[in-house]
Amino acid sequence: MKQTVTDILLQALVRAKEQGELKLETLPSIALETPKEKTHGDLATTLALTMAKSEGKPPRKIAEIIVKHLRDGGGLLEKTEIAGPGFINFFLKQDQWRQTLFDIENEGGQYGFPDIGKGEKVQVEFVSANPTGPLHVGHGRGAAVGDALSNLLSSVGYDVQREFYINDAGRQIRLLAQSLHARYQQALGHDVPFPEDGYHGSYVEEIVRNFIKLHNKKFLKVPFDECAGAFGDFGKEAMLADIRIDLDAFGVRFDSWFSEKGLLSDGSVQKSIAELKERGHLYEQDGALWLKSTAFGDDKDRVVVKKDGGYTYLATDIAYHRNKLGRGFTSLVNIWGADHHGYIPRVQAVIQAFGHPKDSLHVLLVQLVSILRHGQPVPMSKRAGTFVTLRDVVQEVGSDAARYIFLTRRSDSHLDFDLDVAKEQSRENPVYYVQYAHARLASLSREAESRNIKVPARDAVDVTLLELEEEQNIIKALAKYPEMIEEAALAYEPHRITYYLQDLAGLLHNYYFKHRVITEDAARTGAKLFLMKQVKTVIQGALKILGVNAPERM
RNA sequence: GCGCCCAUAGCUCAGCUGGAUAGAGCAACGGACUACGAAUCCGUAGGCCAGAGGUUCGAAUCCUCUUGGGCGCACCA
The missing domain is CATH 1.10.730.10 (Isoleucyl-tRNA Synthetase; Domain 1)
Structure with missing residues (x-):
């Protein structure tokens, strides 16, 4: 309908030009909008206003010329009128509606x-929580946004893949292993200290109980460094299973679970670095290997390989995004917590370093969620282990209410989630x-x-x-x-x-x-x-x- | 110190890539159940769009500055 009116307008412009009434050096883009005010018609255009300058005529005059040349072949329009400074308002025949x-x-x-997607491959990566603790409400919001966006994109013809990136390689997992190890020792009567910044949540003890059921006292005398892998893997699998349960209850399913660890073990990281080197985007300085990200708008260059030979987080992310690009997606969407916004220029630099346009990566930031009860904020502290989990919220208010409320705000604005309101039936x-x-x-x-x-x-x-x-x-x-x-x-x-x-x-x-x-x-x-x-x-x-x-x- | 995001009704937020008289919900006040679901509806009131400049026919929207908030600025992950 909109398109038809646009066409009618275009033809009018062409006719006006032929008769020398308009100069039309460049064909203007025709924007049609639906006016807020009903008396302004069903569709309106500011065409005459925008053309005023280049035509050197008052907008109302231009509007008159355009209207004079309108030919409504299909009998679409009830009437057309010029209003205000030069708006052209269209009233459509009722049949059209x-x-x-x-x-x-x-x-x-x-x-x-x-x-509109025409089968183009798009990937949406979201949640991607560290498997070191249960999902909290912030993850829930990310899940709701990511899932709804995926549904939306696939409904308009994109071939969408939903991916969960598992951060299972770094210090976090090691810390989880340490926390589990300490609780393991404690549970079996050894009074060992708990790691300074370890995971305090009660879920750690629960995992340990299951661990003990399986392994009993097998690791009691084993030094931590020799059993870190066993604890880490067990903990990770337990947490991932938990995360899947929560996501399932929330109605979110992923097509793909991608492991960071795999990038390290299959040589992807090395290969990616080699490729960037070849492309001339890496250099050595102070014993470390740097990505020249400033060439792509980042405000400083970033270290990829540390002086001690270890990889930074960026190194695995380079490999990860190279992998994504290699899978043939024309567009990548990453949904991140808003506190990662400083990371965007870096990753966009990576994308460009691999020769892809900057805008093939879209990062959507999801702001934090504050949970309210009786209008009062519920205090949350990750360190004290007192954050509200997604599971709690879904159990209390239901998946429908939670999902809907997560989607009632733009994702990058703060959200107050009032549990009482979410339960209210009004x-x-x-x-x-x-x-x-x-x-x-x-x-x-x-x-x-x-x-x-x-x-x-x-x-x-x-x-x-x-x-x-x-x-x-x-x-x-x-x-x-x-x-x-x-x-x-x-x-x-x-x-x-x-x-x-x-x-x-x-x-x-x-x-x-x-x-x-x-x-x-x-x-x-x-x-x-x-x-x-x-x-x-x-x-x-x-x-x-x-x-x-x-x-x-x- | 540098960078990003935000500031709209008492509260929580929309505002469609610059359009006509800035919109909802909640809260406040006043109304509507003898008919398909009152978990609903109608009305009233509420605004210097943080402030100051600028761009133009026209600014909540774009640019600059100021103020006030949030968050980032690791050879951490």
């Missing part, structure tokens, strides 16, 4: 998902507000069915009977859905879907409260049921992207 109802009827769950809780709209519609169709009233088929419905203002509003909202989806996908902003849903649910509730759907008027009832059916389809599809259930009953 109503057509969207048939579009939804025809396309069903596919409605609103244009194929308008204050956006999940219920939207789910209730869906359940209401389900209830409505049950009601219609019980009265033996059927939703009419597409060729048996008279949608011109949908004349009420509230019905128009709903239809327009439905027509805007594909646009919203496309924008959300291109901007990597799944939160837009929650806002859209709240808006649509609001329109539905408003309408539903004011007007009866099922009446004595059979034709009108049919048209309304048809409309309601399409609303339900859209709500259901949007919730599916978010990974939230669309209940038939609540």
Whole structure:
């Protein structure tokens, strides 16, 4: 619809040029928007305003010229008017709007998902928590955002892979091993000190209990350095199993679990470094090997191989991103905690050092989540082991509420997660507000069915009977859905879907409260049921992207 | 000290890559259940978009500075 109007405008411009009324040295890009104010029409363009300078004419004058040359072959437009300083407002014929109802009827769950990806391979890497402790709410937010984004991208035609990067190589795992070792000794009666910055959570003791069941006192007299691997591996596997359980309960599944350790053991790191050396992006200084990342906009160069011969974290990340690029993704999306933002220029430098454009990597930052109870923040400290886990939250408020609330903000803004609100079953809780709209519609169709009233088929419905203002509003909202989806996908902003849903649910509730759907008027009832059916389809599809259930009953 | 992000109603936040009179929810106040689900709806009030300059037909949006917050600045992971 938007495209058609754009075409009409373009043709008008061409005609105006032919008749010498406009200079049109460069063809302007035509931006159409939907005005907030209804009296400003259904679509509007600022074309005349933007052209004013290059044409050397007052914008209203230009608008008049354009409008004069408009030819609406398809009978799309009801009227066109010039307003304000030179806006051109288009009023569409009602049929145009109503057509969207048939579009939804025809396309069903596919409605609103244009194929913009065209099968391009995209990878979304998210959560990637260290397997040294349970997932906390911050990870949950990352999981919700990553999963919804993946759903969104794959719905618009991208071939999406979801990957979890396992940081299983470094000091963290060693620290976990030390913590386990200490608890192991303690559990078996040896009073050994607990490592200074070890993991204090009670889950460590639980892992140790399982360890003892398996190995008994086998490692009691073994020096730590000789059994670090055994403890580390056991701990890692236990934590990963735990993480999978939590993610599963949260409805998040990964296509791929990628181990950092593997990059070291299979020689990838060495190969990557060799390649960068060949490309001339590495140099030696002070006994260390540096990446010349400043060449790509980083504010300082970074060490890759330390003086002592050890690799930095960047070294494995170089290998990891080289590996990703080698898998043929045209676009990589990394979802990171916001505290890693300083790391972005470094990794983008890596991408470019391998000869890929900077923007083939998109880093989405996810801000921290503060948990509130009764409006008061719940204190969290990782050191003291008192952080709120994702498991706790999902158990308390449910997966739907948690996921939805995680997606009610832009990912890079702080989020206050109030447990009491999340459990509340009212308008204050956006999940219920939207789910209730869906359940209401389900209830409505049950009601219609019980009265033996059927939703009419597409060729048996008279949608011109949908004349009420509230019905128009709903239809327009439905027509805007594909646009919203496309924008959300291109901007990597799944939160837009929650806002859209709240808006649509609001329109539905408003309408539903004011007007009866099922009446004595059979034709009108049919048209309304048809409309309601399409609303339900859209709500259901949007919730599916978010990974939230669309209940038939609540 | 350098860099990144943020500042919008009392609170929590949207604001669609510069558009027309800045929007929701909560809280406050006042209303609506003899009909398909009141887990809902309607109304009122609430703003110098942190401040100051600039860019232009037009700025919450872009640029500069100031103030006030958050976070990064390792041969840690």
